[in-house]
Amino acid sequence: MTATGTLLYMERVSVSFDGFKALNDLSLAVAPGEMRAIIGPNGAGKTTMMDVITGKTRPDTGFVLFDEVHDLKGMDEAAIANLGIGRKFQKPTVFESQSVEDNFVLALQGERGVWPNLFGRPRAREAERIEELLALTRLAPHRDTLAGSLSHGQKQWLEIGMLLAQDPKLLLVDEPAAGMTDAETAETAELLKRIATTHSVIVVEHDMTFIRALGVRVTVLHEGSVLAEGSLDHVSANERVIEIYLGR
Numbered sequence: 001m002t003a004t005g006t007l008l009y010m011e012r013v014s015v016s017f018d019g020f021k022a023l024n025d026l027s028l029a030v031a032p033g034e035m036r037a038i039i040g041p042n043g044a045g046k047t048t049m050m051d052v053i054t055g056k057t058r059p060d061t062g063f064v065l066f067d068e069v070h071d072l073k074g075m076d077e078a079a080i081a082n083l084g085i086g087r088k089f090q091k092p093t094v095f096e097s098q099s100v101e102d103n104f105v106l107a108l109q110g111e112r113g114v115w116p117n118l119f120g121r122p123r124a125r126e127a128e129r130i131e132e133l134l135a136l137t138r139l140a141p142h143r144d145t146l147a148g149s150l151s152h153g154q155k156q157w158l159e160i161g162m163l164l165a166q167d168p169k170l171l172l173v174d175e176p177a178a179g180m181t182d183a184e185t186a187e188t189a190e191l192l193k194r195i196a197t198t199h200s201v202i203v204v205e206h207d208m209t210f211i212r213a214l215g216v217r218v219t220v221l222h223e224g225s226v227l228a229e230g231s232l233d234h235v236s237a238n239e240r241v242i243e244i245y246l247g248r
């Protein structure tokens with residue numbers, strides 16, 4: 001593998017916790033404009049991998065390069081976020097007492113504080129971006145609804161939209177379908193597919209119906225390394241993948 005032409009490039013990354021290797025020589029490359037699904041049994045290292053990319057955990061060894069030139073290993077979480085890496089954690093964290101639209105206003109104007117945001121008139125470009133985000137997330141009919149009154153699925157879509165307000169080059173999404181109804185899960189797959197037309201996305205998920213709906217390249221992690229990679233059909237036919245999933 002080489003870093004040329006990649007947006008994210010990890011080479012032989014290892015992370016140990018008290019001698020236990022959560023990541024063990026992990027190598028992974030994601031291309032610009034690619035959506036990649038990461039699967040693997042509990043404890044495979046999926047969360048640790050996301051923590052390394054976002055600077056929450058420092059690798060003991062290996063390279064992590066963003067956009068070919070930025071060495072993420074030496075950067076803190078804020079600097080990595082500023083490079084254009086956004087992360088959506090499993091639990092939604094929206095401003096429950098604000099409307100959907102005002103959540104987008106706050107996300108767009110993040111650093112400037114709440115008062116000018118909510119009481120000043122949004123400028124033309126901001127108003128346009130809000131309409132785009134409402135359309136993308138299909139939340140336009142709920143623009144005046146308080147975020148706290150949304151369904152679990154709608155809150156997740158709102159938060160994903162809020163992350164996009166910062167226009168990250170790479171969006172990391174952690175188990176978006178957890179706790180969702182089947183209809184919400186299908187809608188979430190469609191949302192990520194729309195997002196992936198203009199952003200790179202890495203999504204960690206256990207729900208195979210959701211992974212199939214995404215229709216993207218899948219990386220299977222096991223014991224901190226890549227066990228298999230390819231289409232869902234390709235990795236599902238792999239003997240070792242079948243063994244670890246069926247516990248044989």
Ligand SMILES: Nc1ncnc2c1ncn2[C@@H]1O[C@H](COP(=O)(O)OP(=O)(O)OP(=O)(O)O)[C@@H](O)[C@H]1O
Nearest residue numbers: 017018021022040041042043044045046047048049
């Ligand atoms: N801070 C930590 N200290 C000690 N061990 C840790 C720490 N973080 C993770 N681990 C261990 O590292 C291994 C990998 O954990 P990780 O959370 O990355 O797996 P995962 O694939 O995300 O699992 P899950 O699907 O259950 O979320 C696990 O055995 C876990 O117990």
